[in-house]
Amino acid sequence: MNRGGFLKLGTMAAFSPLVAKVNAAGRTAKPTDRALLQRLIAANDRRAASVLETVGAGNLRFSRMIAYDIAVLAAAYAVPGGSYYHSDKVVASARTLVDFLQKAQQEDGTVNVGNLESPPDTAFVIEILCPVVFILKKESRKDVQLLLLQLQKVIVKAGQALVTGGVHTPNHRWVVCSALSYINALYPDVKYQQRIEDWLGEGVFLDADGHFAERSGIYSAVIDTALINIARFTNQPELYEPVRRNLAMYYYYMEPNGDLVTNDSRRQDQYQVFAKSAAIFYLQYRYMAVHDKDGRFAAVTKFIENTAGFEEEVLPLSLFHFLENTVLQETLPTAAPLPVAYEKLFPTSRLLRIKRNAVSVTLFGGADLPLLVASGRSNAPDFFSYRKGDAILKYLRLSAAFFNTGYFYSDSLEQKGNEYILHRKLEVPYYQPLPKEQRNAAGNYKLTPSVDGRFWNKMDFPDRPVSNVKILDTTVRLSADNGAPALHFDIKGMKDVAVTIELCFKEGAGLLGVTAAGNDNYFPEQGTAEYRSGTDRIRFGPGIAAHRQISNLEGEQYSTHFGTLRTNGMHVYLTGITPFSHTLQFS
Numbered sequence: 116m117n118r119g120g121f122l123k124l125g126t127m128a129a130f131s132p133l134v135a136k137v138n139a140a141g142r143t144a145k146p147t148d149r150a151l152l153q154r155l156i157a158a159n160d161r162r163a164a165s166v167l168e169t170v171g172a173g174n175l176r177f178s179r180m181i182a183y184d185i186a187v188l189a190a191a192y193a194v195p196g197g198s199y200y201h202s203d204k205v206v207a208s209a210r211t212l213v214d215f216l217q218k219a220q221q222e223d224g225t226v227n228v229g230n231l232e233s234p235p236d237t238a239f240v241i242e243i244l245c246p247v248v249f250i251l252k253k254e255s256r257k258d259v260q261l262l263l264l265q266l267q268k269v270i271v272k273a274g275q276a277l278v279t280g281g282v283h284t285p286n287h288r289w290v291v292c293s294a295l296s297y298i299n300a301l302y303p304d305v306k307y308q309q310r311i312e313d314w315l316g317e318g319v320f321l322d323a324d325g326h327f328a329e330r331s332g333i334y335s336a337v338i339d340t341a342l343i344n345i346a347r348f349t350n351q352p353e354l355y356e357p358v359r360r361n362l363a364m365y366y367y368y369m370e371p372n373g374d375l376v377t378n379d380s381r382r383q384d385q386y387q388v389f390a391k392s393a394a395i396f397y398l399q400y401r402y403m404a405v406h407d408k409d410g411r412f413a414a415v416t417k418f419i420e421n422t423a424g425f426e427e428e429v430l431p432l433s434l435f436h437f438l439e440n441t442v443l444q445e446t447l448p449t450a451a452p453l454p455v456a457y458e459k460l461f462p463t464s465r466l467l468r469i470k471r472n473a474v475s476v477t478l479f480g481g482a483d484l485p486l487l488v489a490s491g492r493s494n495a496p497d498f499f500s501y502r503k504g505d506a507i508l509k510y511l512r513l514s515a516a517f518f519n520t521g522y523f524y525s526d527s528l529e530q531k532g533n534e535y536i537l538h539r540k541l542e543v544p545y546y547q548p549l550p551k552e553q554r555n556a557a558g559n560y561k562l563t564p565s566v567d568g569r570f571w572n573k574m575d576f577p578d579r580p581v582s583n584v585k586i587l588d589t590t591v592r593l594s595a596d597n598g599a600p601a602l603h604f605d606i607k608g609m610k611d612v613a614v615t616i617e618l619c620f621k622e623g624a625g626l627l628g629v630t631a632a633g634n635d636n637y638f639p640e641q642g643t644a645e646y647r648s649g650t651d652r653i654r655f656g657p658g659i660a661a662h663r664q665i666s667n668l669e670g671e672q673y674s675t676h677f678g679t680l681r682t683n684g685m686h687v688y689l690t691g692i693t694p695f696s697h698t699l700q701f702s
Contacts, residue, residue, distance in 0.1 A: 145405075145445040151420075152444060153196075155437060158430035160198045163191035163205065170208040177219045179228055179236075182243035185212045186435040189247040193254070193438060206258050213265050216240075220269060224276030234280025235287035237273050238294035242344070244270060245297035246439035267302065274298045278310045284491070285327065286334040286341070288314045293341035296348035311349060321357045322463040325364030330464055330493065331382040332368065332375040335361055336395040343402055347440075355403070362400055366415050367459045367468050369393045370475055370502060373422030378479035378497055379464035385495040386680070392424030398436055398443065405442050410451030417450055458595075460535075464493075465528035467535055471598035473504045478593050480528030480537045485568050488672055496522035496669075496680065498537060499593070501600060501701050504651035507621040508701075509684055514668035515606065515693070516613040517587045518543045520569060521670015522680075525591070537591040540608075543567045544581035546574070553578045569671045585609045587693070599702045604695060612693040613664045618655070619684040624648035626685060628658070636665060637687045644687065654702045661691045 166184045169175070188209040191199035199205045221232050228236040248266055251259055277291050277298075292311045299307035319342065320328045327338050339358045346354035368376040373392040377384045397419045404412035419425055437443045459468045465481030477500045483492040497510035513523040525537035544566055553575065560575035586608035594601050606614055620626070622635070628644035629637040639658025646653045665688045669680050691697060 147444040148446050152437065154430055155434040156194055156197045159187055159190050159194070159434040162187045162431040163199055167204060167208050170211050175212075175215050177215070177226070177228070179239055179243070181212055181216050181219075182240045183432055185209055185216070186243050186247050187432065188212070189250045190435040190438055192259075193250045194434065201256075203258075206256070206262060210258070210262055210265070213262060213269065217265065217269050220272060223280075224272040224274070225280065226273075230283070234276050235282050235284075235290055237276055237280075238287070238291045241270060241273050241277070241294040242290065242297065242340075243435075245294070245301060246435050248301050249439045250435060270298055271302055274302070274304075274307060278306050284334075285320070285329055286337050288317065289319070289338050289341035289345070293344040296345045300348045308349070311345065315345075315351075319354070319357050321360060324461040324463045325360040326379075326461075326464060327357075327361065329381050329491070331380040331384055332365065332377060333380075333384050333395065334382055335365065336399065339396070339399040343399060355406070358399065358403060359407070359409075362396065362403060362412060362415070364461070365393075365396060366411075366453065367457070367461075367470075369415075369418070371473050371504070373419065373424050376466070376468065376477055376500075378477060378495060378500070379461075379466045379481050379493060380495075381483070381491055381493045383490065385493060386682070392422060392428065393419050394422060394424030394428040397425065397429045398433065401443055401447070402440070404447055405445045408448045410448055411453065413447040414450035414453045416447055418453070460528075460530060465525075467528065467593075469595050469598070469600075473502075474598040475502045476500070476593075476595055476598075476600050478528065478535055478537070480525035482524045484524060484526065486524060486672065494524075496524060498523070498525065498591070499602065501653065503653055505648040506624070506646055506651035506653045507648065508646070508653060508655075509619045509621055509682070511602070511619075512617040512668070513589070513591070513604070514615045514617065514670075515587060515589070516615075516664060517541060517609065518567070518569065518585070519667075519671040519674065520567065520587075521672065521674075522668060523589055523591075533594060533596075535593045537589075537593075539589055541567070541587045541589075543569075543585045543587075545583040546576065547580040547582055549575060549579055570675070587612060599700070601698055601700045604697045604699070606693050606695040608693070610693055613662050614691045614693060614695045615665055615668055616689040616691075616697075616699065617665070617668065618687040618689075619682060620646045620653075620687065621648065622684050624685065626687070628656075629687060632663070632665075635685050637685065638663075639687060639689065646685070655687075655699060657700075659689050659691055659697055664690065 166187055188205050191197055192202060192205045194200060219226055223232060225232040225234055225237045226240060230236050244266060248263060251263055277295050282288055282291060292314050295307045295311050327335055339361055342354045342358050346352055375393055377387060400412045400416045403409060404416050456471050467478040469476040479498045482494055486494055488494055496512045499511040501508040514521060520541055524539060526539045529536045560573050562571055562573045563576045564571050565576050566581065588608045590605045592603040625647045626637055626644065628642060629639045631637055638660045639656060640660050641658050643654050643656035644658055667674050669678065673680065
């Protein structure tokens with residue numbers, strides 16, 4: 116249902132069984148999911164109670180959550196059957212929050228949320244505030260109308276910043292367009308539409324597998340939301356197509372408990388194994404399931420409803436979305452069966468997902484090389500993970516004490532027969548004198564990176580002959596018969612190089628068959644070790660412990676600045692010396 120249909124329907128019609136539900140064209144509206152709506156109302160009431168307490172205590176700190184708090188109160192006020200329906204206290208607290216927000220707004224209409232005077236961060240706030248106006252627009256009470264006038268000033272002022280302001284990252288363009296489409300629907304002005312078309316003129320990038328440019332679950336959810344809003348407010352249904360393709364892909368990134376795979380992300384979530392759950396996609400899957408009558412998306416929607424993330428992330432902060440966009444209220448189409456056993460390779464990001472019911476395997480070989488530590492590049496060294504129910508190997512990494520080059524990053528991920536292969540050949544040279552024609556008496560040469568990329572110096576490395584080249588050739592092969600993966604390590608080239616395989620299991624469980632080394636570090640001396648979480652277990656081995664070098668595994672790019680990539684968890688180390696050949700079996 117579009118905005119006009121919602122305004123004619125009204126919140127009473129949406130929630131009261133006594134009122135006939137008709138849309139703008141006069142057709143009977145679709146049946147609603149009343150059980151879900153009651154859960155949303157109850158969760159919103161609990162959240163509203165917390166907001167009212169915070170506002171009453173004067174404990175306000177500006178962030179995007181101020182906009183969410185206003186939206187929660189608006190939904191609590193507007194929805195029949197809720198504890199705060201038409202509550203004077205709710206209106207008064209909402210006014211306090213809008214006053215606070217208005218004072219935080221800069222002269223140019225922007226807000227400071229992490230970034231200073233930021234148009235895109237302002238857009239994120241506006242995406243939440245505009246539904247408040249839709250929800251309350253039909254309310255006739257004077258104090259509510261005053262609240263709406265105050266919100267209009269904030270929104271229109273922000274709109275000017277979004278019409279002229281810039282962005283930082285790919286997803287920001289579409290968030291700005293989403294906010295402008297909301298503003299234009301409320302307070303029409305041709306300048307909003309022109310700015311939207313200007314940004315859309317750049318094109319929405321989506322690769323062959325369904326990734327947006329940032330390859331991030333967090334920002335894919337952001338972009339899907341934005342494109343849905345732009346499509347429904349500006350009547351551009353072609354913008355649903357990248358959303359469909361992205362959502363179709365992301366089901367394969369969901370673990371059985373709702374965690375999202377993050378290995379191939381180019382943003383901050385690549386280092387956060389449990390950064391977000393599939394719940395961040397809930398509203399998008401639900402909308403597209405109803406809009407397209409898509410049974411696959413309906414099934415994913417129901418899957419998310421049964422994860423912990425749904426209770427924690429969706430229910431408390433979604434009622435206002437359901438009130439503004441009543442498509443979300445409609446009963447889902449019949450769910451189609453989802454694949455629970457598959458072997459899916461994503462060539463564009465070189466990520467492999469294997470799933471056998473509650474068992475899942477992830478293999479990754481698509482870091483952005485040459486390695487640079489920067490947001491916007493894939494640089495996480497986590498190339499393997501394994502799960503059996505609640506038993507979770509968060510990641511596996513490989514490092515070698517080879518001129519402090521650090522963790523292994525594969526050049527590729529290839530499939531050969533029943534195996535998947537990661538490979539990289541490192542060549543570290545020594546440098547000869549510059550050719551005479553390249554020299555200068557002052558010794559002032561170009562500041563350049565070393566050939567192996569480990570460091571920079573004023574030595575004009577590209578023009579120097581090299582010698583004494585040392586080689587480390589690493590191959591990792593994955594075989595995964597019947598959900599029991601095996602990693603075959605083969606490292607050759609320079610001899611007597613210390614090799615460390617690092618396994619990080621989820622903290623708070625038990626390990627058997629290992630020797631503790633302090634600080635959550637363990638060595639499986641020989642044979643098979645076991646990780647247990649509840650009734651689930653992962654067996655792995657055989658162990659090998661040829662040395663105890665388990666610090667400074669990151670390499671020179673990190674250690675020079677005292678950085679570390681170590682995470683929380685139970686760290687198990689297998690160690691060897693080159694030439695190194697070892698098979699690590701999981702079951």
